[in-house]
Amino acid sequence: MAKSETSVGSEDPSSSRPWESYHTVFTNAKAGMEGVDKEKVQRTVYEMSKGSKYFENEEKKEAYTKQKIENMRIQYSKLTAQDISHHQKIADKTILDLEATRDLSRIWLHVDMDAFYAAVETLCNPSLKGRPMAVGSMSMLSTANYEARKFGVRAAMPGFIARKLCPELLFVPVDFQKYNHYSNLTRKVFQKYDPNFLAASLDEAYLDITSVCKERGITSREVAEELRESVHFETGLTCSAGVAPNRLLAKVCSDINKPNGQFVLPNDRSAVVTFISSLPIRKIGGIGKVTERILKDVFGIATCEEMLQKSSFLCGLFSRSSADFFLSVGLGLGGTDTPQYRMRKxxxxxxxxxxxxxxxxxxxxxxxxxxxxxxxxxxxxxxxxxxxxxxxxxxxxxxxxxxxxxxxxxxxxxxxxxxxxxxxxxxxxxxxxxxxxxxxxxxxxxxxxxxxxxxxxxxxxxxxxxxxxxxxxxxxxxxxxxxxxxxxxxxxxxxxxxxxxxxxxxxxxxxxxxxxxxxxxxxxxxxxxxxxxxxxxxxxxxxxxxxxxxxxxxxxxxxxxxxxxxxxxxxxxxxxxxxxxxxxxxxxxxxxxxxxxxxxxxxxxxxxxxxxxxxxxxxxxxxxxxxxxxxxxxxxxxxxxxxxxxxxxxxRGHTGSSSRQKKKQKPSPTASKYVPIDAFFVKTNQNF
DNA sequence: GGGACGAGAGTCG
DNA sequence: TTCCACGACTCTCGTCCC
Missing domain, CATH: 3.30.1490.100 (DNA polymerase, Y-family, little finger domain)
Known part of the structure; x- marks a missing residue:
C-alpha cells in the first residue's frame, strides 16, 4: 500500500530547525492531508528518528545521493557545446520517433480504491467510523483513514511516530483475507467493463474501456461514474478513477480528485500536452524521491515539460533507456496496449x-x-x-x-x-x-x-x-x-x-x-x-x-x-x-x-x-x-x-557456485558500497 | 565483445 | 513499553568466461 521514504539533510549545527532538512514523504501532500501542520509533522518525525540507527543509515544514504548528484553535476558541466549539439540531434530524433508511436485511439481508466484497507476495516467494524485509525502495527502502518491523515498519519509511517502525532490513533491489524475478499468483489465489477483488465494491486486496476464506450455509445466520464457507483453498490466502498489515453496518464488522473472522485483527460494531443506541461515530475510512476532530486538539482527539471527542454542533457548524461523514458514522459506517452500475461520472475x-x-x-x-x-x-x-x-x-x-x-x-x-x-x-x-x-x-x-x-x-x-x-x-x-x-x-x-x-x-x-x-x-x-x-x-x-x-x-x-x-x-x-x-x-x-x-x-x-x-x-x-x-x-x-x-x-558434489568463486575475492560490498561512485556515473546507474 | 552472473539501488503498492 | 515492512520488478555496473 505504501512506500517508505525518508532522506536526511546534512544537519546544519547552527540551524535551530534541523528537522527542516529531514525530508520525508510524510510531509508531502497526499489525498486527505490538506491542512496538516507540516512543520509539526516534520519536527515530530525528526525528533523521534534522530540518533537512531535508522537515522544514521539515512544519513549515509543521503551522503550517497549527494555524491551521485555531485558527480552528475560535474559531468553536466563538462559537456561542451559540441557535445550538447550532438546530443540534441539524438534527442530530437528520439522525440520524433516517440511521437510517431503516440496512440490516441484507446481509452484507459485507472481505478484506485480510497484508503482501501482502512475502508474495509471500517466497513467490518462501523465503530471505527469517524475515528482516526490506521491499519498496521507499531513498527509500520499499511494505511490510515482520512481522519488520521488530518494529523499527518499516513501509510508507510512507523506506528510509534503515528501515535506521537495522534495519541488517540486506533491500530487495527492487517487482515489480508478481508482485503482479498473485497478486492475480488471489485474485480467482478471491473470485469464487466474490461474482461482483460490489469490488476495493479489489491486496490488498483487499469481498464481499457474503449470498447465499452463504443458499444454502449456513452462517454468515458459516464463509464467512470457508473463503474464507481457499481463498486460502491457491490462493496460499500468508494473509489477514485482517472481516464486518459494511456495508463501512465490515467494513473496520474485518478489521484486528482481523490477520494471518491474522478478526472477525465480527453484523447486529444493538445489536451495531453497542456496537462503534462505543468505536471510535477514526482507525479509520474517510476520517478521517486532520488530521481526527482537528481533531475531537480542537476538539471533544474521540476515539470514534465522541462524534460523536453533539457532533452539534450538527458540524452547526454543518462543511459538510452532512461533518456527514452524521460522524453516519453515529457511527451505524455504511456502504455496503451494490453500486455500479455507475464510470468512471475x-x-x-x-x-x-x-x-x-x-x-x-x-x-x-x-x-x-x-x-x-x-x-x-x-x-x-x-x-x-x-x-x-x-x-x-x-x-x-x-x-x-x-x-x-x-x-x-x-x-x-x-x-x-x-x-x-x-x-x-x-x-x-x-x-x-x-x-x-x-x-x-x-x-x-x-x-x-x-x-x-x-x-x-x-x-x-x-x-x-x-x-x-x-x-x-x-x-x-x-x-x-x-x-x-x-x-x-x-x-x-x-x-x-x-x-x-x-x-x-x-x-x-x-x-x-x-x-x-x-x-x-x-x-x-x-x-x-x-x-x-x-x-x-x-x-x-x-x-x-x-x-x-x-x-x-x-x-x-x-x-x-x-x-x-x-x-x-x-x-x-x-x-x-x-x-x-x-x-x-x-x-x-x-x-x-x-x-x-x-x-x-x-x-x-x-x-x-x-x-x-x-x-x-x-x-x-x-x-x-x-x-x-x-x-x-x-x-x-x-x-x-x-x-x-x-x-x-x-x-555432495557440484553445487554450481564454483564458477563464481573468484567473485569472492572482490572487496567486500560493505567496503565498496560508497567507493566506486566516480566510476558509476559516466552514465548514471539510475534505473528508469 | 558479448552473454551470464552478482550486487546494489530505486520504485511501487 | 513499544522504535522504520514486505514482495516484486527493473535497471545499471563490474566481473568473469567463452
Whole structure:
C-alpha cells in the first residue's frame, strides 16, 4: 500500500530547525492531508528518528545521493557545446520517433480504491467510523483513514511516530483475507467493463474501456461514474478513477480528485500536452524521491515539460533507456496496449526481527525462511535456480548474496543447503532482517524439475533407491549432529549442534520480534505462519521435503529448555541406537520402519519431535525421512557423521557456485558500497 | 565483445 | 513499553568466461 521514504539533510549545527532538512514523504501532500501542520509533522518525525540507527543509515544514504548528484553535476558541466549539439540531434530524433508511436485511439481508466484497507476495516467494524485509525502495527502502518491523515498519519509511517502525532490513533491489524475478499468483489465489477483488465494491486486496476464506450455509445466520464457507483453498490466502498489515453496518464488522473472522485483527460494531443506541461515530475510512476532530486538539482527539471527542454542533457548524461523514458514522459506517452500475461520472475520472503548476531538464532531463521519459500514455491509449482539471500544489518545496511545452481530446486532442504553457505560467508554479522528470493524459474509449467537427476524424496523412498546420482541432495544434516557446532565451511553444508537443535522459533522470532504488539502487521503474520508450522495441518497437501535437521524439531517454546537438554543427552544417543541397530539388521523397508515406533505414541525415537497420534500423515512423513536417511547411510556404507569435510564435499558434489568463486575475492560490498561512485556515473546507474 | 552472473539501488503498492 | 515492512520488478555496473 505504501512506500517508505525518508532522506536526511546534512544537519546544519547552527540551524535551530534541523528537522527542516529531514525530508520525508510524510510531509508531502497526499489525498486527505490538506491542512496538516507540516512543520509539526516534520519536527515530530525528526525528533523521534534522530540518533537512531535508522537515522544514521539515512544519513549515509543521503551522503550517497549527494555524491551521485555531485558527480552528475560535474559531468553536466563538462559537456561542451559540441557535445550538447550532438546530443540534441539524438534527442530530437528520439522525440520524433516517440511521437510517431503516440496512440490516441484507446481509452484507459485507472481505478484506485480510497484508503482501501482502512475502508474495509471500517466497513467490518462501523465503530471505527469517524475515528482516526490506521491499519498496521507499531513498527509500520499499511494505511490510515482520512481522519488520521488530518494529523499527518499516513501509510508507510512507523506506528510509534503515528501515535506521537495522534495519541488517540486506533491500530487495527492487517487482515489480508478481508482485503482479498473485497478486492475480488471489485474485480467482478471491473470485469464487466474490461474482461482483460490489469490488476495493479489489491486496490488498483487499469481498464481499457474503449470498447465499452463504443458499444454502449456513452462517454468515458459516464463509464467512470457508473463503474464507481457499481463498486460502491457491490462493496460499500468508494473509489477514485482517472481516464486518459494511456495508463501512465490515467494513473496520474485518478489521484486528482481523490477520494471518491474522478478526472477525465480527453484523447486529444493538445489536451495531453497542456496537462503534462505543468505536471510535477514526482507525479509520474517510476520517478521517486532520488530521481526527482537528481533531475531537480542537476538539471533544474521540476515539470514534465522541462524534460523536453533539457532533452539534450538527458540524452547526454543518462543511459538510452532512461533518456527514452524521460522524453516519453515529457511527451505524455504511456502504455496503451494490453500486455500479455507475464510470468512471475521471482518469489521471495523476508522477515524482520530484533537485531542479533547469534549464529544459532540466525540459522534458525534461515531454516524458517527456507521452509516458507519452499512451501510457496511448491504451492505455485515453481522450480528455480538462482537463490538470493537478503540481509539487513543492525545498522540498516542492506546486502544481497546470490548463487545460481546447475539444477532447479524447490525443496526446503535444497534451499537451506545453499542459503546456509551464503549466510555463513557473512558471519560474524548482526542482522535485523533476513530474506530469501528464488528466481530463474524453470520453463516447465508442470512442476517437474527439468533436471532428471534431481529426485523427490517420495520417489526416493518409493523406489527404495538410495544410490541415485543425487543422494547427496538428501544427505541428512543431522548426520553432523555431534559436531557440537553450527559450522558451514567452504565445502560443507551447515550442521547444527545438538544442543541447539530445538525449534527456536518462539524465542527467536516471537520474543525477538521488533514489535511487541501481537496484533501487528508483520509480526502477526509471522505468528500465524509459525503456528501453522508448530501445529501442522494434516489437510495440507504440500509435499514437504523435510530434511531431518535438528532444526526441524517442532517443539514449542515452553519446551525449549527441556528440549535443549534432552536432545543433547538423548537425541544423539537415540540416533546412535536407532540407526546403528538398524544398520545391523539391514532388513526390508517394512522391517526397518518398525524401528521408528513413536515413543509413547507421540514422540519420535530418533530426534525427539513430538507429534500427536492424530497427525498421521505428518508422523508418517517424519518416519520416512529418518528411513531415507538410513537408506542413504547404508548405501554409502558410512556413517555420515564420521565424514571428514573433504569427504562430505566429495559426496555432495557440484553445487554450481564454483564458477563464481573468484567473485569472492572482490572487496567486500560493505567496503565498496560508497567507493566506486566516480566510476558509476559516466552514465548514471539510475534505473528508469 | 558479448552473454551470464552478482550486487546494489530505486520504485511501487 | 513499544522504535522504520514486505514482495516484486527493473535497471545499471563490474566481473568473469567463452
Amino acid at each position: 521471482s518469489i521471495s520472503n523476508e522477515r524482520t526481527f530484533s537485531a542479533t548476531k547469534d549464529e544459532v538464532l540466525l540459522f534458525q531463521k534461515l531454516v524458517d525462511l527456507s521452509e516458507m519459500l519452499s512451501a510457496d514455491m511448491i504451492k505455485e509449482g515453481l522450480f528455480g535456480r538462482t537463490l538470493t539471500l537478503k540481509l539487513k544489518t543492525a545498522s540498516f545496511e542492506v546486502r544481497s548474496r546470490a548463487v545460481t545452481l546447475p539444477s532447479y530446486i524447490s525443496s526446503s532442504g535444497d534451499i537451506l543447503k545453499h542459503a546456509s553457505k551464503l549466510l555463513k560467508a557473512e558471519f560474524p554479522v548482526s542482522l535485523r532482517l533476513m530474506g530469501l528470493r528464488m528466481s530463474h524459474f524453470s520453463e516447465d509449467k508442470n512442476g517437474i524439475p527439468p533436471d532428471p537427476t534431481q529426485k523427490t524424496l517420495s520417489s526416493f523412498i518409493l523406489s527404495g533407491d538410495a544410490s541415485g546420482g543425487k543422494t547427496s541432495d538428501y544427505r541428512p544434516l543431522v548426520s553432523d549432529v555431534c559436531d557440537n557446532t553450527f559450522s558451514v565451511d567452504e565445502n560443507c553444508c551447515p550442521t547444527y549442534c545438538a544442543e541447539t537443535s530445538c525449534d527456536l522459533r518462539d524465542s527467536s522470532m516471537e520474543n525477538q520480534a521488533s514489535d511487541s504488539t501481537s496484533s501487528c502487521h508483520v509480526i502477526g503474520n509471522i505468528n500465524e505462519e509459525l503456528n501453522e508450522t508448530v501445529v501442522p495441518q494434516s489437510s495440507e497437501p504440500q509435499p514437504k521435503v523435510h530434511e531431518p535437521t535438528d532444526t526441524d524439531h517442532t517443539i514449542k517454546s515452553d519446551k525449549v529448555d527441556s528440549c535443549m537438554g534432552q536432545l543433547e543427552a538423548s537425541s544423539c544417543a537415540r540416533w546412535e541406537a536407532g540407526v546403528n541397530c538398524a544398520d545391523d539388521e539391514a532388513g526390508s523397508v517394512s522391517d526397518q520402519k518398525q524401528l521408528f515406533r513413536w515413543v509413547d505414541d507421540y514422540k519420535c525415537p530418533i530426534c525427539g519431535i513430538e507429534l500427536p497420534p492424530s497427525f498421521i500423515e505428518e508422523r508418517q512423513e517424519h518416519s520416512d525421512f529418518h528411513l531415507a536417511e538410513k537408506l542413504q547411510g547404508e548405501e554409502s556404507g558410512n556413517h555420515h557423521r564420521s565424514f571428514m569435510p573433504q569427504q562430505r564435499a566429495a559426496q
